Amino acid sequence: MKVFDVYRLRKSLLRFFRSHPAFRIGAALSPSAFWLLIFTLIPMGIVVYYSFLTRGPWGTVLHEFTLDSYRLILDPLFLKIFARSLKLAVLTVAICLLAGYMIAYWIAFYGGKRKNFLMFLVILPFWTSYLVRIYAWIALLSDHGLVNNFLVKFHLIDLPLPLLHNEFSVLVGLVYTYLPFMILPLYASLERLDRSVLEAASDLGATARERFFRITLPLTKGGMLSGSVLVFTPAIGEYLIPELLGGAKAMMIGKFIALKFLGLRHWPLGSAYSLLLLAMTLLLLYIYMRVGGGKDAFQEQR
Amino acid sequence: MNQTSPRLLSIGCVLLFVFMYAPLLVVIVFSLTPTEYGVSWEGFTLKWYQAVFDNKNIQAALKVSLMVAIPCVLISTAIGTITALTLYRSRFIGRALFQGVLYIPLLMPDLVIGISLLLFYSSLKLELGILTILMAHISFTIPLTTLVIIARMQRIDRTLEDAAMDLGADEWTTMRKVTLPLLKPGILAAALLAFPWSFNDFVITFFVSGVGSSTLPIRVYSMIRLGVSPMINALGTLIVVIPLILVVFGLLLERRRV
Numbered sequence: 001m002k003v004f005d006v007y008r009l010r011k012s013l014l015r016f017f018r019s020h021p022a023f024r025i026g027a028a029l030s031p032s033a034f035w036l037l038i039f040t041l042i043p044m045g046i047v048v049y050y051s052f053l054t055r056g057p058w059g060t061v062l063h064e065f066t067l068d069s070y071r072l073i074l075d076p077l078f079l080k081i082f083a084r085s086l087k088l089a090v091l092t093v094a095i096c097l098l099a100g101y102m103i104a105y106w107i108a109f110y111g112g113k114r115k116n117f118l119m120f121l122v123i124l125p126f127w128t129s130y131l132v133r134i135y136a137w138i139a140l141l142s143d144h145g146l147v148n149n150f151l152v153k154f155h156l157i158d159l160p161l162p163l164l165h166n167e168f169s170v171l172v173g174l175v176y177t178y179l180p181f182m183i184l185p186l187y188a189s190l191e192r193l194d195r196s197v198l199e200a201a202s203d204l205g206a207t208a209r210e211r212f213f214r215i216t217l218p219l220t221k222g223g224m225l226s227g228s229v230l231v232f233t234p235a236i237g238e239y240l241i242p243e244l245l246g247g248a249k250a251m252m253i254g255k256f257i258a259l260k261f262l263g264l265r266h267w268p269l270g271s272a273y274s275l276l277l278l279a280m281t282l283l284l285l286y287i288y289m290r291v292g293g294g295k296d297a298f299q300e301q302r
Numbered sequence: 303m304n305q306t307s308p309r310l311l312s313i314g315c316v317l318l319f320v321f322m323y324a325p326l327l328v329v330i331v332f333s334l335t336p337t338e339y340g341v342s343w344e345g346f347t348l349k350w351y352q353a354v355f356d357n358k359n360i361q362a363a364l365k366v367s368l369m370v371a372i373p374c375v376l377i378s379t380a381i382g383t384i385t386a387l388t389l390y391r392s393r394f395i396g397r398a399l400f401q402g403v404l405y406i407p408l409l410m411p412d413l414v415i416g417i418s419l420l421l422f423y424s425s426l427k428l429e430l431g432i433l434t435i436l437m438a439h440i441s442f443t444i445p446l447t448t449l450v451i452i453a454r455m456q457r458i459d460r461t462l463e464d465a466a467m468d469l470g471a472d473e474w475t476t477m478r479k480v481t482l483p484l485l486k487p488g489i490l491a492a493a494l495l496a497f498p499w500s501f502n503d504f505v506i507t508f509f510v511s512g513v514g515s516s517t518l519p520i521r522v523y524s525m526i527r528l529g530v531s532p533m534i535n536a537l538g539t540l541i542v543v544i545p546l547i548l549v550v551f552g553l554l555l556e557r558r559r560v
Contacts, residue, residue, distance in 0.1 A: 007449050008401070010474055011472070012554070014473050014474060017473075018473070021392070022394070023395075024388075024392075025388055025392050025394050028384045028387065028388040029384075029385060029388050029389070031381045031385070032381050032382075032384075032385040032404070032444050032448070033400070035381065035406065035440060035441050035444055036403050036406070036407075036441070036444070039422075039437055039438065039440075039441035040403070040406055040407055040415075040441055041403065041406075042422060043415075043418035043419050046418065046421045046422050046425055047414070047417065047418045047421055050421055055481035065409075077337065078461075080446065088463070097316055100310060102314050102315055102318065103315050103318055103319075106311055106312065106315040107315075109443060110311075110312075120553065121319065121322075121323075123553070124546070124549070124550075124553075125322055125323070125326065126494070127502075127546065127549040127553075128326065128498070128502070128541075128542045128545070128546055128549075129498075129504075129519065129521060129522075129538070129541045129542055129545075130502060130504060131502070131504045131519045131522055132326075132329060132522065132538040132541055132542050133325055133326060133542075135329070135522070135526055135534065136325030136326060136328055136329045136536060136538070137325055138526070138534070139325075139328055139332065140324070140325060140328055146328060176321065176322070179318075179322065180322075188501055211436055227554070233409065233411070233547070234411065234412075236411075237411030237412075237413055239411075239412065239413040239505050240504060240505055242304070242487065245461050254411065254413045257413060257417070258413060258417075261417055261420070262508075263353040267421065270417065271417070271421070274414045274418070275415070277411055277413075277414060278410060278411070278414050280407075281409065281410065281411060290458065293384065298439065299500050
C-alpha cells in the first residue's frame with residue numbers, strides 16, 4: 001500500500017479548487033500579494049508614519065507626533081530646489097517630445113523593413129547599466145573629458161568649457177536616459193495611425209504640412225501624453241543624474257531627499273519630502289489613466 | 303505616400319542615434335586605450351581588463367551581484383508566471399486594485415522605494431546585507447516578469463487548452479502539457495529581462511546594501527566617487543556587454559511569433 005498517493009492527492013486538490021474558485025485564485029496570487037504587501041505597501045506605510053515623527057538629537061528619531069516636517073515643505077530652500085526640479089523635468093519632457101517625435105515618425109513612416117531593428121536599437125540602451133551610461137557623460141563632459149580635449153586640441157577653445165556639474169549636464173543626462181520612454185508610446189501611436197486617412201486628405205488636396213498638423217499630430221495625442229507622463233515621472237524624482245552630473249548648483253529633489261536621509265539622518269523630513277514626491281507621481285498617473293487609459297490589456301477578452 | 307524620407311529628418315534622426323549610443327561607445331573605446339580620454343590614438347591595451355580581473359573588491363562585488371541576481375530571477379519568474387496566469391484568466395473582486403498595486407513598484411520613483419525599504423528594514427532591526435538586497439530586488443522584478451508573461455498570454459490560443467480539457471486532460475495535465483510549453487518563450491524572456499534589472503539596479507540597492515555587501519554597481523559608484531580611473535571603462539564595458547547578450551536573446555524571444 002502506498003503511504004502517500006500523489007495522484008489521488010492531486011485529484012482531490014483539483015476537485016476542491018474547481019468547486020472553490022476563490023481559493024484557487026487566492027492560492028495562486030498569494031505569493032505576489034505577500035511580496036507586494038510586505039515589501040511595497042508596509043514600507044510605504046512606515047514612510048507615512050515617520051513623516052509625522054520628531055527628530056531627536058544626533059540623527060535619532062523620537063516617536064512623538066508632530067507636523068513639523070510638513071511645515072518644512074514651505075522652506076524657501078526646498079521650494080527653490082523643487083522649482084528647479086520642475087523646470088528641468090518640464091524641459092526634459094519638451095526636448096524628448098521633439099526628438100522622440102522625430103525618431104518615432106522616421107521609423108514608423110520611413111523605416112521600411114528595418115522598423116523592428118531600429119526600435120530594437122532604441123530600447124537596447126534601456127537594458128544596460130544606467131550607472132555606466134551616466135558615468136559615460138562624465139567622461140564626455142568633464143574638464144579633461146573627450147569633448148573638451150577635442151576642442152582644445154583643435155584650437156577651437158583655449159580653456160575647457162564648464163560642461164559638467166551644472167544644469168546643462170543634468171538636462172543632457174535626463175534627456176539621454178529617458179528618451180526611449182518617449183519614443184516607445186509615440187511609435188506605437190504612429191504605427192496605429194490609419195494611413196488611408198492621410199491618403200484621403202492628400203486626394204482632397206491637403207499639403208504635407210496640413211496633413212501633419214491637422215491629422216497626424218491630433219491623432220497621436222495619446223502617444224504624446226503617455227510619453228510625457230513616462231518621462232516626467234522618473235525625471236522629477238531622479239537621484240543619480242543630479243548626484244553624478246550635477247553639482248551643488250544643480251541640486252534636484254531626489255538628491256536633496258537622499259541628503260536628508262543619508263547625510264543629515266533627518267528621517268522624518270526625508271519621509272515627508274518623499275511622500276510629496278510620491279503624491280505628485282500618483283496624481284499625475286491618476287490623471288493620465290483618466291484621460292488616456294481605458295482598455296484593459298490584463299484581462300482575456302472572450 | 304512618398305517613401306524617401308526628407309533629408310533633414312534623416313540627418314536629425316541619425317544624429318539622435320549617435321547621441322543615444324556615443325556614451326556607451328566612448329566607454330568601450332577608452333577601455334582599450336592606454337591614456338585617459340586622449341584625442342589621438344595611442345595604441346591598444348588590455349591592461350585595464352587585467353586590472354579589473356585582478357581586483358579583489360570587484361571579484362567580491364561580482365559574487366554579491368550574482369548571489370542576488372540569480373535567486374531573484376528564479377523566484378520572481380516563478381511568482382510572475384502564476385500571477386500572470388491567474389490575473390489574465392480570472393475575474394474576481396479587487397482585481398483592479400491588485401493590478402494597481404502591482405504597478406506601484408514600476409511607477410514609484412526608485413528613490414522612494416529605496417528609502418521606504420531602508421525604513422522598513424531598520425524598523426525591524428534587520429541587518430543590511432545580501433538578503434535585504436534580494437528581497438528588495440524580488441519586489442521590483444515581480445511586476446516586470448508578470449507583465450512580460452501576460453504579453454505572451456495575449457498571443458496564445460485558448461482553444462488549444464479547451465481542446466485538451468475536452469479530450470479528458472485535467473487542469474494539471476493541461477497546464478503542464480499545453481499551457482506551459484506555449485508560454486515557455488515568454489517565461490524565458492521574463493527571466494532574461496529580469497536579470498539585468500536586478501544586476502544593474504543602483505538606486506534601490508544603494509539604500510538597502512550594508513557595509514560588506516556591495517553589488518557591482520555600488521562598487522562602480524564608489525570608484526567613480528573616488529575619481530575617474532580608466533579601469534572603470536573596462537569594468538563598465540563588461541557590465542554593459544555581458545548582460546546585454548542575455549537581453550538580446552530575451553527581446554528576440556519575446557518578439558518571436560507563436
